[in-house]
Amino acid sequence: MQEAGERVRINAQLIDAITGNHIWAQRYDRSKKDLFTLQDDIIQTIVRTLAIKIETAELSRVLHKNTTNYQAYDYFIRGNGYLLHRTRMAAGKARKLFEKAIELDPQFASAYTALGWSYHLQVEYGWTEFIEQASQRAVSLARKALSLDDFQPSAHMLLGSVYIRKGQYDLAIAELQQALDMNPNDAGIFNEMGEVLLYAGQTDDAIRFMKMGLRFNPIATPGIYMELGLAYYLKERYDDAVKIAQQGLAKKPDFVGYHVVIAAAYAQLGRVEDAKLSGQEVLRRHPFFEVESYGTVFRNLSDRKHLREGLRKAGLK
Numbered sequence: 001m002q003e004a005g006e007r008v009r010i011n012a013q014l015i016d017a018i019t020g021n022h023i024w025a026q027r028y029d030r031s032k033k034d035l036f037t038l039q040d041d042i043i044q045t046i047v048r049t050l051a052i053k054i055e056t057a058e059l060s061r062v063l064h065k066n067t068t069n070y071q072a073y074d075y076f077i078r079g080n081g082y083l084l085h086r087t088r089m090a091a092g093k094a095r096k097l098f099e100k101a102i103e104l105d106p107q108f109a110s111a112y113t114a115l116g117w118s119y120h121l122q123v124e125y126g127w128t129e130f131i132e133q134a135s136q137r138a139v140s141l142a143r144k145a146l147s148l149d150d151f152q153p154s155a156h157m158l159l160g161s162v163y164i165r166k167g168q169y170d171l172a173i174a175e176l177q178q179a180l181d182m183n184p185n186d187a188g189i190f191n192e193m194g195e196v197l198l199y200a201g202q203t204d205d206a207i208r209f210m211k212m213g214l215r216f217n218p219i220a221t222p223g224i225y226m227e228l229g230l231a232y233y234l235k236e237r238y239d240d241a242v243k244i245a246q247q248g249l250a251k252k253p254d255f256v257g258y259h260v261v262i263a264a265a266y267a268q269l270g271r272v273e274d275a276k277l278s279g280q281e282v283l284r285r286h287p288f289f290e291v292e293s294y295g296t297v298f299r300n301l302s303d304r305k306h307l308r309e310g311l312r313k314a315g316l317k
Contacts, residue, residue, distance in 0.1 A: 066149045067101075067108040075101035076111050083117060086221075088127040094118050109149035116141030116158050123165060135162055153182035157189050160196070169200040169299065187217030191224045198231050201300040207231045222248060226257035233265050233310065234303055241265040256285040260294070264310030275314035282316060291316050 067073050079097035082090040098115040101108055120138040122128040139162055142155040156179035163172035176193045183189060190213030198206035210228045214220055225248025232241035245261040252258075263278035282289050291311045295304040 067105045069105040072101040072104035072108050091118050091121050109145040112141045112145035113155040153179040164196050169196050172196045187213045195227050199297045203231050203234050222252045222255045229261035238265040238268045263314035267310045267313035279314040279316045
């Protein structure tokens, strides 16, 4: 999107996420005052282009907005763009933009949710020493958003993600189910649900949710490939565990979690030398890795034991 005075130019493209094929493209040049109308026009065009029957409730969901303030909405969109970078600096910039959006429209529920995510990501990525305070801030902002607008799937997803980190898996599942009921096509919600089900010991369901999440969004966050690999490992599908972790490795070579999965799976397959090499890669990226402290997020002791068994076979201690 490009801005010039009171005009805005948007280049919109529709790409098939599975094949990468180009489906549709259009350039729009409108007044900033017409931005919300333009957004609705783009959505309607995509619906017609895909020739998909969308129920009234689903169409209402994608057209749902909770601000009429263009400047607040602009801050919100730009803030979300920064959040996607997943860096500490970008998250700080996003936070300031969300706060500006709230200043302009104190009833803007989605901005409160997004601000909550900026705090939660501090915990997720280790960007703060004040973990409990950041988590509580994320929870209070999510609840504030829901008090303003009860149609906030991202707020329920945020609460679910916070509860996962706290090990409160039943609460997390309940929140994520509410998010899924509101937005049944969101890859992120499927991934979060798959994650919590994995840790809660519901491995078959975890695989189903994570595979659906990857179907909706093949360009997923690094963790999903690791977690799906762990799920396959726990089901003794060791070849599949290696395969999916290697897919993740091709996207983010420095992510240690993939090497953990591959080392344990190779060890269980009897590929001793490959397992040891992967184990060495784990230690190179995480010199203080300890087998006994790995896997504590898994509720089932048998899952922890299974994982640690493979890692020890790979030469890790």
